[in-house]
Structures are given as C-alpha cells and as structure tokens.
Amino acid sequence: MYVYDEFDRAFLAERVAEFRDQVARRLSGALSEDEFKPLRLMNGVYLQLHAYMLRVAIPYGTLSSDQLRRLAYVARTYDRGYGHFTTRQNIQFNWIKLEDLPDAMAALAEVGVHGIQTSGNCIRNVTTDQWAGATPQEFDDPRIWAEILRQYSTLHPEFTYLPRKFKIAITAAPKDRAATKVHDVGLRLHRNEAGELGFEVLVGGGLGRTPFVGKSVRAFLPARHLLSYIEAIMRVYNQYGRRDNIYKARIKILVHEIGAEAFAKAVEAEWEAIRDGALHLSDEIIADIRSRFLYPDFTPRADPPAALVAALEDPAFADWHRNSVHPHKVPGYAIVTVSLKAIGAPPGDATADQMDVVAALADDFGWREIRVGHEQNLCLPNVAQEDLPAIWRRLEAAGLATPNVNHISDIIACPGLDYCALANARAIPVAQEIAKRFKDLDRSRAIGRLHVNISGCINACGHHHVGHIGILGVEKNGQEFYQITLGGRADEHAQLGTLLGPAVSYEQVPGLIEDVVDTYMELRADPQELFIDTVARLGVEPFKERVYAAH
C-alpha cells in the first residue's frame, strides 16, 4: 500500500473545503450551472437521469480495507446501499444528493479517498494492472510510477482545462491487463538491453466514436524522464488539440490528423527544453516514493500446501479455485479475483455488505489490501494458499464466489440508459440476460475465455470495441438496437472488433450471442483454440452467415 502522509491529508481537506464552498455558492445562485458544472465534474460529480452521481477514484486500483469499509459507509449513509465499480478503477454512487456531497467527500477524505479528477477535461485517475506488486510477470511495481503521475497531475495548473479528458494507463507486465493501447497515453514499463528501467510510450489510443489503437512514439524512455516527457505531451496537446468540436478534441484526433511522427517530433522538441529541469526524477525521489509503498512480509510457504490439496477434493471449491486463483510471485501465495458478476446481477455492482465482507477478508487473510480491475471485479492480491478454502467459504456466503472470471458471463457493461444521461440504450439488463443464458458452468467452462463488453452509447464506457464480442446500444426511432462486433481485444495485442452485421433489437441480442457462441464451438480447430483465435483465423464472415441465417 502507498501510505498518504500529512501533505496528502492536508490537500484533501483543502479540496473538500473548496468544494463545500463551491456547492454553497451554487445553491445560493452565486455560481450558475454553467460555471459550476466543470467544478463539480472535476470532483467526480455528474448529474445523471435520476440523481447526482459521485465517481470516486481508486488510484491504480489499490484500496486498503479501511478505505473499502468507508466506501461501504458512504453507500449506506448517502446512497442506496451499493456502488458500481467501473472499467477505470473507479467506484460510482448513483443516488447521492448535491447537498450531502461535501459531507460524503469529507468522510472519504478522512481515509485518503476522493473523486478529484475522475471527470472533467483534465488528467484522470491513472490506472494500472490490478495484479501489480503480486504477479511474477512484471518488471517493476507499476504503482510506483502511477503514484508519481498521480501527484504530478493533481490540480496541475497548466493542464486542468485541456481540450478534453486525458487518460493514462501503465502496465509493467508483458501481459497487459490495463488496456494501455486504448488510452490517451499508454505506458509499457520494461527493461532495455542494459537492464535500465524505462517506458515504451504509446499515444492516441482510445475508444468512443472514433476508436484508435495507440501509436508508439518512443520505444524506450528512461524512467527518470517520465514526468518531463508527459509534460511535453500535455503541453503540445493543450496548445494544439482541437477545441472547436468536442468530438474531435481528444488527443487521438490530433495524433491522427498531424500523424504520429509529426506529433512525436513536436513532443521531442518540447521535451528537449525541459528534460533536465524541475521534473527530472532523481534516484532519491524515486526511492522516496518507493519507500512509501509497504509490502507484506512474505515468507515463502509450501506450494501447494496440504490444506489446499485436501480442499480441492470438493468440486465446488475446485471450480472456483481453477477459475479465480492466479499465481503469485512468492511460493505458497496466490492472487484471488472476486467476481462481481453473479449471474443475473448488475455487472460490477457490490452492496455495502459485500464491500464489508471483502474488507474483512483482506484484514484476516490479505494484509488489508484490495484491488479493483478494469474488468469490474475485485481482487485480493496477497493471500496464503492455505487460507483459500476459508476465503472461498466467506465469499460464497456473500454471493461473491461465482466461478466465472474470464468466462462469457464475466461481462463488462456500462451503466447504460438505466442510469446514464448520455446513453441511448440499456446495457445492464442485456448483460444480465446473456449471463443467465450461460449460467451452466459446464457450458461456460467449455467455451473458455470469452470477453463480452457492452456499451449503451457510442462513448464506449463499456469498451465494446475491444470486447471479444462487443455490443453497442443505439437508438432508432425511439427503439433500442444493438450492433455486434467480433474480434476486439484490449490486451497487448489490442485491436478493434469487426462489425458482424445489421443491428438487432433488444430482445434478439441474447439469442444472437448464443448463435455466435454455438458457431464458434463448431468452428474452432480444437477445444484449446479460444474464441478470439477462431475469429482471428476465420474472420467474421462464417459467423455472419450462420447468425443472420437464423434470425
């Protein structure tokens, strides 16, 4: 865990005081809605269909048990007893009142949690791998660098009114769990031939109405130059990004219009002028941030321990174990994914009681640490394998042990038309119905890894372009219709899905998805060939023929 110190606490208290003053000025009429809106957005406050929504950042996806319990408290006290985890390591409360928001934020600030820069045209919450610091695959803990960026970007005087929002993601593992190629800036931490730590820098990725996979503008940036290079990118974007059209204001459009090479050249020129200035990260500074991350005192243990081997005799536990437990860097430990995708429940939602259960598990077995991943599940990153049976029993009792991680029912979905003021169509009930169709565990296990992503509008909060199966809700003559894409992926081989065919109605979607899956089961070369690989091998045509013949 990174531990906030008195500076961070003072800052958060000052921010809450400022927001309290802004809310008071809004309620008194001293601030108009037009003036207030960007201020509330920069504190994560939206106005949705039914109420205000508060989006709270979970920086680089890391939460302490005390922080998670406080989120549960806010859900109970100021909302309707639940929260929604998003694809960008945030949590959203859907029913909060403007007049209560300063108090809710003060309650969060006490444990170092806030909604700062979770919206607005600024640098948003920096996201990373939810397995950071625990997976054996990584070159360094990416959260060190995410934290440096968090500090750098917080209330940045120059970059608080950018042309549009700006999202940065970091991966430190070759296996990209942070979707870095579809971010405004994606950072891939690795070591060069000399063993030096640095970043490959990708710019201009993103989804929305004009999706792009990010382009590499620098193969290796020594880590000590991270901030100066980011500042150079931001400065070029802030001056030259389009401001005449909100739909063309993201950095991806600038990069596309002038070309990645020209963009990189402008950045490099700016960077030359500042690289050795005040933003240079000395070894001392990096070591200081590193020292603020506290790690569990791991003692290697038996791997696997006898207790685990015995427990695996229970088929229900074995199902969950096979699906939800991943290798840890230390022998005898494990990473546990906690599914927030119970069959028939809204994807990514957790009740206050469930949050408390997970917080207690983190206290009892996981060094008080919880993670949130972009797949809208939680994670206990550091647990001893011998504790897995006890953890499973408690998760199971709380409805948190559905063994469907990475299965077709582990669906990413935005809030859609049921909550969101921007949406054109519903997403959550579509996900619920698809999950129900595939609730049979044998069937879903036989299908294997398959990511379904659903967005209720072109803004693509459900990342539909990069779902193995992507579903986009659109509106035609007042009716909900859905476009289906196949073959998208968000990982290190990121690519955008290909449109399957004409949009279908709300009622037709689950059946169509079943047809797509049945087609895959027939066409796959062998049971080891994943859905995404079959689509890559055959293209969408065979799917299209089969699916539209049936409908």
Add this chain to the structure above:
Amino acid sequence: MRLIENGKPVEDRFVRVSDDEALPEGAAVLIGIERFLKDAEALRERPAPVGVIWPNSRPIAEIEPYLGRIALIALNFPSFRDGRAYSQARLLRERLGWTGPLRAVGNVLRDQFLLMQRSGFDQIEVSKAADADAFDEAVHRYTVFYQPATDRRPSLLRQRLGRSAPGVGE
C-alpha cells in the same frame, strides 16, 4: 472589470484600443496582435507604452522578436474552460524569459485564480466584482502543491525528501 496585480487591486493604466480606433495621445495602450504587427514601425516611435493581446491560436514563441518593445502581454481566456493560455504563460515565463507584466483577460473567474498565478500571470482582469473581493481567499485555498510550475514552489516530490515515510518502521 477589476484589475488585480500581485494580489492587490490596482487601476488599469492601459487603455484598450480596438483595431480601428485612433491611439490616444500619450496613453499606455493595449492592442490586438494584428494592429501591433501592422503598425510595428510606427509603434516603435511612440513614446507611451504598448501592450499586446496575444491570441491563443498563435504559437507564443512567435512573440520573441517583439519582447523588447512590449510593456504588457495579455493572454486570453475566451471561456474559462479554454486552457491554452496557461501553456502560453508558462512558456513566456520559463522559456522566453519574459519578466514584464502578464495579464489574464477574458472569462476569468475565481476558481481559476490560483492556476493562473501558478502559471505565471501577475495581473488578473476579473469578470465579477465578488470574485475580485475573494481573490486572497481563492489563492490561499491550498497549502500543498504537488508539481513544479512557474511559481517555483518546490514540488511535493522534492519537499518530502528527508522526511520519513509514514508507517515505515512503526
């Protein structure tokens, strides 16, 4: 409009003159870039100070040849949501070495004062009287600054050095 300079309300000694108006004799004037460039030679002979409103759309580096002849630079915020002038201000101060007065004009509101001050503006032309009255409060809202900017406050990354991390060794 109220003008604040280095935190204090001041009288504006510059007269803003549009492109087709005659320049008032002997007065300090603030003019647009088109006129400044067109009349560059004539203005050079003028005994009174000349200030320039530099547009957001023109790279700020292009102002460099004229810096010696300018008494005031004004940067525009067409909307408070348009942040191009923050980058222009920092470049003027940190790259081009401008030490003269730098004024924020346009849709300038209280909630942006601190950002402007940190980016190098020393003059702020405030749209609302109530905001001008709240200037001091607005720029002292925060005691913690995470990143270095034109105001040369040390970044928190540096300020923390030498202090022990909380929780370590407990």
Add this chain to the structure above:
Amino acid sequence: MASPQQQKLKVNGPVAVTANRLTDGAVVWRTAQEGWSPNLADAVIVTTADQAIALLASAQKRDTDAVGAYVAPVVIEADGAIAPGNLRERIRVAGPTFELPH
C-alpha cells in the same frame, strides 16, 4: 450522445418540460404555477412547438431550483393520466428496469 437538451425541438404530440432538482437531482416537471413538481401528474402539457419553446424558456429563467431543463414527450392515457412518452422518460420516472442490488 445527443441528450434531449441538444436535440432540435420537434413536437408531434403532447410534451412537458422536465429537469433535475438542483439540491438532490430528483426528476421534476414544470407546473402551471411556474414551479417544479416531482409528480408527472402536475406537469403542464403542451402540444405545439411554440408553446413548448415558451414553456422551456420560462423554465430556464432561473437555474437555482432545477437544472438541465428540456422538452420531453408524454402520452395521455385513456383515463386522462399523464405517462412518460419514451423509454428514457419511463426510466426517469420509474427507475432502472432491473432489481437494484440490496
């Protein structure tokens, strides 16, 4: 996407003006008394674009009670009751279309 606030005003049936209450974001409807009510039954119903524009203009005069006002379709049922005119408005009145977590 194009939220109702951004759309061009087309009126081909009964409409009301709706917004969200400033203090808590609750869905409210413009009333005949130039106020706001959380009950759709209290809404002023108009049927022409001119009337709708006038009603909207009056609703937008001050933004300290309700924000984001726009014209929304309604339907008048056989018994004279007012009902929301499309799915979005039905969801705004009745809440999400699935069971909320509890």
